[in-house]
Amino acid sequence: MQRFHGTLFLLLPWLLPAIVVSGQTNRTAAPSVPASVPVNVQSSQSQSPAPPIPADAPRMSRQTRLEIIRDFETQILYARTTFPMGTKGLKLKNGTTSPSGIELQQAIAVWGPAIKPGDPAHISYVKIHDDHIHFDLNGGPVHRKKWYERVQISGANGTPVQTSSDQSQPNPHGTYLDIYFDKYVPEMTARQLRDLLYPVLDFNARNKDEAYLDTVPPKVKQAIQAHTVLVGMNTEMVLHARGKAPKKVREKDGDTEYEEWIYGEPPQDVDFVRIVGDEVVRVETMKVGGQKIVRTEKEVILEKPDKDTEAKQQEERPANAPSLRRPGEDPENAPKPSNGVNPLPPAAPPDLSQPQGDPGPGNRWLTATERPIF
Helix, strand or coil: CHHHHHHHHHHHHHHHHHHHHHHHHHHHHHHHCHHHHHHHHHHHHHHCCCCCCCCCCCECCHHHHHHHHHHHCCCEEEECCCEECCCCCEEEECCEEECCCHHHHHHHHHHCEEECCCCEEEEEEEEECCCEEEEEECCCCECCCCHHHHCCEECCCCCEECCHHHCCCECCCCEEEEEECCCCCECCCHHHHHHHCCCCEECCCCCHHHHHHCCCCHHHHHHHHCCCCCCCCEHHHHHHHHCCCCEEEEEEECCEEEEEEEECCCCCCEEEEEEECCEEEEEEEECCCCCEEEECCCCCCCCCCCHHHHHHHCCCCCCCCCCCCCCCCCCCCCCCCCCCCCCCCCCCCCCCCCCCCCCCCCCCCCCCCCCCCC
């Protein structure tokens, strides 16, 4: 018995590390399997859309209104479309925005864009009306007064004194969005409202590039992810694909002015992106071995406003409108009467202030001030 205990005591230093290592291995390997399960469940829940709003849903309750306002105000998001600057924002109904197309392009050309696709924005104010919900973005089109700006100061006779803060000031960086419903604002959850706003606002994007990629065609999206420039892209797409050009050159080809954006330096590949207006018309790549690759055919076609439709929407000019044309001029673009003939302007009436004929030698006609009054 004493011999057995002695042998066990001698073998204990070699057996103890093996027991400790096996125990640590079992403890660390056990939680490795279930640790990845919640990640997959959470990602699948964020991608699944919310259930649609029932057609017979009741009006939104007061408690839901407070929850919607509390959930959406001061929330950061990304824009999926262009918002014009000024007091005319965008309206969304049944997934369609207005103004759109040519009308939106005209508003942007006159007032400028307040938010572009992919730009971050924040909801600064939410108001729920009877048939629509109003969202102020980036402060709204007009600066809202603070509580201390609403304090009125009265004079000695009780007349209010007008201060500089009494008048509302425009906010050039803000805009708004109104989402309309058929009859009234129905009962819904915040998740359902986010799905309704998805055509114009993205609440799930993690960064600006991800939000912008969801607004472009699939072919352009693949090119941007591959950092490739396609003929037919606009400047915004080129910036997302390659970034700001280290070098820019302005040239003129006949009567056409263009910009050459140069990416790369020898001994690497160098890309020359030619832009006319806001469109890429030519991409030239100089390889390291001296090979030159030129692409000029359109590889992507973007939607543009129809100039013919825009001209038809303009108010027709009346035939007798004032004009700087000379009598008898008949330009092709000038409006014409129904018979196709431009009438000559009426001749000026003759000057009857002086009698006709010769008064005779040594005589002259009297002026209007010299004539006697009877």
